Amino acid sequence: MKSFKRFSGIVAPLDAANVDTDAIIPKQFLKRIERTGFGEFLFYEWRYENGRQRQDFILSQEPYCKAPILLARKNFGCGSSREHAPWAIAEYGIRVILAPSFADIFYNNCFKNGILPIVLPERDIELLFQKSRESPGYQLRVDLENQRIEDSFGCMVEFDIVSYRKDQLLRGLDEIGATLESAELIDSYEVAHKIFYKLEI
Amino acid sequence: MWRTLYEKIWDKHTVVEEQNKPSILYIDLHLVHEVTSPQAFEGLRIKNRKVRRPDLTVAAMDHSIPTTDRSLPFNDPIAKKQVDALVKNCREFGIQLFDLESRYQGIVHVIAPELGLTQPGMTIVCGDSHTSTHGAFGALAFGIGTSEVEHVLATQTLKQFKSKTLALNIHGSLPQGTTAKDLILSIIGKYGHDFATGYVVEYRGEAIRNLTMEERMTVCNMSIEMGARAGLIRPDEKTFHYLKGKQAVPDGVKWEEALAEWKQYFSDEDAKFDLTADFNAAEVIPQVTWGTNPGQCSGISEDIPLLEDLPADQIGPAKKALKYMDLQPGTPITEIEINKVFIGSCTNSRIEDLRKAAKIVNGYEVAEKVEALVVPGSQLVKMQAEAEGLDQIFINAGFQWREAGCSMCLGMNEDIVLPEERCASTSNRNFEDRQGRNARTHLVSPEMAAAAAIAGRFIDVREWPVKNSKEVSVQ
Ligand code: SF4
Numbered sequence: 001m002k003s004f005k006r007f008s009g010i011v012a013p014l015d016a017a018n019v020d021t022d023a024i025i026p027k028q029f030l031k032r033i034e035r036t037g038f039g040e041f042l043f044y045e046w047r048y049e050n051g052r053q054r055q056d057f058i059l060s061q062e063p064y065c066k067a068p069i070l071l072a073r074k075n076f077g078c079g080s081s082r083e084h085a086p087w088a089i090a091e092y093g094i095r096v097i098l099a100p101s102f103a104d105i106f107y108n109n110c111f112k113n114g115i116l117p118i119v120l121p122e123r124d125i126e127l128l129f130q131k132s133r134e135s136p137g138y139q140l141r142v143d144l145e146n147q148r149i150e151d152s153f154g155c156m157v158e159f160d161i162v163s164y165r166k167d168q169l170l171r172g173l174d175e176i177g178a179t180l181e182s183a184e185l186i187d188s189y190e191v192a193h194k195i196f197y198k199l200e201i
Numbered sequence: 202m203w204r205t206l207y208e209k210i211w212d213k214h215t216v217v218e219e220q221n222k223p224s225i226l227y228i229d230l231h232l233v234h235e236v237t238s239p240q241a242f243e244g245l246r247i248k249n250r251k252v253r254r255p256d257l258t259v260a261a262m263d264h265s266i267p268t269t270d271r272s273l274p275f276n277d278p279i280a281k282k283q284v285d286a287l288v289k290n291c292r293e294f295g296i297q298l299f300d301l302e303s304r305y306q307g308i309v310h311v312i313a314p315e316l317g318l319t320q321p322g323m324t325i326v327c328g329d330s331h332t333s334t335h336g337a338f339g340a341l342a343f344g345i346g347t348s349e350v351e352h353v354l355a356t357q358t359l360k361q362f363k364s365k366t367l368a369l370n371i372h373g374s375l376p377q378g379t380t381a382k383d384l385i386l387s388i389i390g391k392y393g394h395d396f397a398t399g400y401v402v403e404y405r406g407e408a409i410r411n412l413t414m415e416e417r418m419t420v421c422n423m424s425i426e427m428g429a430r431a432g433l434i435r436p437d438e439k440t441f442h443y444l445k446g447k448q449a450v451p452d453g454v455k456w457e458e459a460l461a462e463w464k465q466y467f468s469d470e471d472a473k474f475d476l477t478a479d480f481n482a483a484e485v486i487p488q489v490t491w492g493t494n495p496g497q498c499s500g501i502s503e504d505i506p507l508l509e510d511l512p513a514d515q516i517g518p519a520k521k522a523l524k525y526m527d528l529q530p531g532t533p534i535t536e537i538e539i540n541k542v543f544i545g546s547c548t549n550s551r552i553e554d555l556r557k558a559a560k561i562v563n564g565y566e567v568a569e570k571v572e573a574l575v576v577p578g579s580q581l582v583k584m585q586a587e588a589e590g591l592d593q594i595f596i597n598a599g600f601q602w603r604e605a606g607c608s609m610c611l612g613m614n615e616d617i618v619l620p621e622e623r624c625a626s627t628s629n630r631n632f633e634d635r636q637g638r639n640a641r642t643h644l645v646s647p648e649m650a651a652a653a654a655i656a657g658r659f660i661d662v663r664e665w666p667v668k669n670s671k672e673v674s675v676q
Contacts, residue, residue, distance in 0.1 A: 162362070
């Protein structure tokens, strides 16, 4: 996984609440057995109609089509647990998502894929929407180490993030490797732990 | 210290707990299906890792498989590739697989409970958000992403931060003619689609105690539709009775031992929850969703709300949803005409669901313009329904009777709702394009879906004239 420190770029304002993972990556693209190849289908039904780009969708418009930062409304990433959603987002080139809240599973999945989901209070999100409306091509600098985002007009907002999550992104942790270091503890846990179902059916 | 049910399960399963870091939580049962697992197995292969406990892992084919004649080859070569990958992975890593030939094949969340794999006090995960279903047994069960699937395969554990707890007290009892589906839709309608984000919900109170196990599964299934990490219901005599004699459940001395263990799983009377909410079940009426999230619903005797009657933050989303759904505010729900009906999915495809739908359908015919499907949740459900003659009731009425799978719930196979078609569906998600591009989904109970199939529009099942009920063995 790519490690993550500072990031700057254009903010694409996606003015929608409850953006679900079905919308982020529609089911017809879930049949791939690889982790790659999803980026081009990101928001497929919103971006395309009859195979043509729909101009009414933000990521189809210049200069937002290459924006690495996505701004959205509450409950982003709700619905299906599909990690294909963050795979598509990361492959498309989006590395930061700003929203007032995220759905649990999606939020977790982001950190495993080098995406930083930032939770900000509604009023900060509203302010950012306003700014990106007022100055098309509005850019932000995201500094994970110092937990803040700023624009070139002197606006600065700090954000919270659990230190473990921050490390996960900064260092690109191999979680499985780390857990396997506790293999002996898992072994001894298993000795005393009871499971009552039997699988030989 | 008083503890909640959630905390008891959590404590029992923590292998390592550290300050400010996620705990290492032991996983008792890992359910695997063809869509969210191939990349996880590939990850193991790349790192030369093994599956730590294949004996605590079960796989089934459900999401992308056809529900038509299984003796025919797949029409969809990509779905075939996915299913073949599952076969290969299970063989290579030694995992038990319920494939299309197995009599136990079905939707993972239907088969694990019916085989007795789902038991109180367990931790259960699956790369699928509706894993919350298993909470009906007092098991901590939740959906995970593919990286976590890989983590569980390799370590039989997960790194987890503890969730907050929410006690949802449901008072009173459900009125005649309303169902568990109506209850959970009403709750989501009242509190909102993201109300429980970050919480594990424990459903409590008289209305919950009165539900059957299958009804409890319907409720817990949709916990994720209000954002909850998981849903839980305290195991009781009904739970134990349901489990007794199931294939995977022990008998004799081991049964007694299991039972003694299971009985410890309840929230202590003085346990503290982070949040408490109340709901009155006695006011529930049959629900129909009119929007594009499950919280956008109304009672059958009501109208689609007027925009000005909605809270300010819901007006925008409602407007957008109604545009997609091609509906007008103020329209009576009973005036909405449908042309597809889907009875199935891990929310409502168990035997009780099919019995209840068959009772409505018996002696009637599906409206001319309507295409209606019944997709049992598992092969065992299908066999049971056939033994009771339910299949004939559906077929005689003009329903299609299919093989088990997820089917039109998410339309990854050929069972889709066509653009601009309107579907009465017993599934759990009415998101844009979920059942097919530009598909318009209305979530309802099996009874409401059955009645809509016959009437060609939504109709109040509480007033439905049931025919020849003696001929249908409704238990
Ligand atoms: S039936 Fe629907 S919700 Fe349930 S597991 Fe299958 S696709 Fe998911």
